[in-house]
Amino acid sequence: MYYSKHQFDDTIVALATPAGIGAIAVIRLSGKDALRIADLFFYGKKLSRQKSHTAHFGTIRHENQHVIDEVLATVFVAPRSYTRENTVEISTHGSPYIVQQVIQLAIRHGARMAQPGEFTLRAFLNGQLDLSQAEAVADLIASNSESAHQLAIQQMRGGFSLQIKQLREELVHFASLMELELDFGEEDVEFANRDDLKLLVLKIQKIIRHLSDSFALGNVLKNGVLTVIAGRPNAGKSTLLNALLNEERAIVSEIAGTTRDTIEEILNINGIAFRLVDTAGIRQATDAIEAIGVQKTMEKVRQSAVLLYVFDMLETTMEEVKTDLEALRQDDMKILVICNKQDTNELFQIEVLSKRIQVDKIIALSAKYGTHLKDLKSTLYDLVSAGQVKSDSTIVSNARHYEALQKSDECLSAVLNSMATGITTDFVAMDIRRALYHLGSITGTVTTDDLLENIFRNFCIGK
């Protein structure tokens, strides 16, 4: 309801920069009356008479003529703005008090507070970007690793959209021909060549499945790889964690607040974020009193994509290692075994071990002296990326897109099935329409209010 187009005749206002104290803050006004409203409290040149993309110095004044701030107002004339509406960006001094005053002033003069994501929603509804691009804007803002950032940028710049659009167009052509056949009713005409259609469906399915397959990686690149570190006490887990994080920390902490909200430690390897979770409780799985703690730990283990099992080769027997791994092992989990407190990569011992246990890789290293840490990092990277990261092919990272791709694949299989079993044209046409619907939902060619609300309510206000 609230997302219906007709409601967008009004002008919205919001703080576009993060809340808090800074040198400057930017307040954004968008809507057909944005310039007119801004002129009611901006004293300087008349903004509604300025050219698009020009910045103007002036003062913001309260109705009682008190100066609230000296500001810079930048004018964007529709459709040359983010929302394709008239837009003013007011750059004030970065005081929460001033921001509050200016927003209240704008509201008193006819603007209303923007809903979360409403600027981007308007950009979408006005054709500035499609739905998958709009989603990429949110991903872009949230991205905190090179790979997540690259995925979001590519998606925002429309590569994925274009691919989906092309697939859809080819199908649309056939759908139209088949519906034309239906119009002829009883007559036995066939405008759409069934062999061509079959070839096209197979081709599209191949592309769709390729995209679907990329989601496993895309999800990892976007959300990071949950990596659980387990091992008995004194195996050297903490030393390893610190050794791994050591150089990385300096880079991450250059800008305050980037990792504040995550509980895990983030290790960045070649742009992929590994979310390292320390699990002190794993060993005591036999102790009844600590059952709850262990249960929580095991929950984390079950969610993890990678297990880093650390042990001290001198203190731990092969049997103990086997027992631990059996308790920890999950389906689809990559398992890396670290023989710690080794100054050299002792090939013989590793060989013995590798015959006894079934894991993805065994590495001997010394966490304390930092030897072979590079091996560990590159192994982690290879395990997850499988060499796919550097390719320029499209990677799907959005669960909604993945689901839509899966559904359209199903519909296309139904099309093939129907054709093979000789089911009537109307059913085939319907399956094609359904496939088109799901593909279209990715880019927002077809949408529902619910869908839009689900997507945009997770945006911040001001975006």
Added chain:
Amino acid sequence: MYYSKHQFDDTIVALATPAGIGAIAVIRLSGKDALRIADLFFYGKKLSRQKSHTAHFGTIRHENQHVIDEVLATVFVAPRSYTRENTVEISTHGSPYIVQQVIQLAIRHGARMAQPGEFTLRAFLNGQLDLSQAEAVADLIASNSESAHQLAIQQMRGGFSLQIKQLREELVHFASLMELELDFGEEDVEFANRDDLKLLVLKIQKIIRHLSDSFALGNVLKNGVLTVIAGRPNAGKSTLLNALLNEERAIVSEIAGTTRDTIEEILNINGIAFRLVDTAGIRQATDAIEAIGVQKTMEKVRQSAVLLYVFDMLETTMEEVKTDLEALRQDDMKILVICNKQDTNELFQIEVLSKRIQVDKIIALSAKYGTHLKDLKSTLYDLVSAGQVKSDSTIVSNARHYEALQKSDECLSAVLNSMATGITTDFVAMDIRRALYHLGSITGTVTTDDLLENIFRNFCIGK
């Protein structure tokens, strides 16, 4: 050293908006090469060829040509910028990762990270604003009440500076004449009329003292009024605090983060911030064990400008009230006594009380039922502002300015004294020069590196 002018040949870069996630972030580049440097990684129009105050869409690219973000770059050509240097403001998506990437890119291309307040420092050194205006910028950003904000705005807009400048100019005239007399050495000439000088000094002193006097109020308006709430248990302190804060809270919390850093509760009355401190420990001042707690409480009491003493008239004797007030009373403290749990303003009882104790005002009210809260608020406001707030006269709110005014006042008294006792012209001239020095230090006509460092190191980076 670091503030010497000759170091400002380079180009500085910093995030200008608050750190954290938001819709957009603004990164500022300033310096003679700002446009040239931005052109090395901004892909779109050549920024160095654009007109001042124009905004341009483009991409920021890594050296490996990967797109870091789609941005809007606004060009300010010297001297038409905040710093009076060439400036580019790059408006990126509000991701800390992107901000970090763009700043690092700028640094790799020849910019350097800005020091705290360096943009404003450059603005000062390039004559865009004087020192008291620069200080007002910091005050403006930090202001969180209407009165603090108004003070900062007035000061930033230069009213105070102008006043100081005029006083200085009149004195400079006399100083020059007297130094001319000194040049004539032995000859008995008098270019500077001593009667006129005396009149001028008296006039300037009058203005300076008026300004100095305003500091008490200015300090209160800027920093808020530390108001301690004391009373015996069950006197109704918490109920009063909540009743007072009730409506105000809603306004304060409209923008998150405004009061996050203060431990006290802020009560805003007509734009003056009262910093209310609850002091549970005061009553137990006789108990030896809690001595440390009481000591801390008393420290807070000693710093407070206003005491709100709350008591329950039915439970507390006059003697107890007297004892409490004697323990709490400080020099220069305004004392307000609240007879709580009264549904009506019982004039008779107040009259009795007012004969026994010496305080600024006694108010009977019911915190629970909210009666006479308005009386309390307007009394608080009147006690502090003494009706001076609404006047348009200049109010000094900066301790450094206050000190400089005091010192120049002293020097001017020395001038008068020297003239009265017939001390030689060179001494009088020296005292005038000293007075000029102190007046000049307010606006930064004369400065030292230490002074600048003291002022600007408290700015945020990016301002």
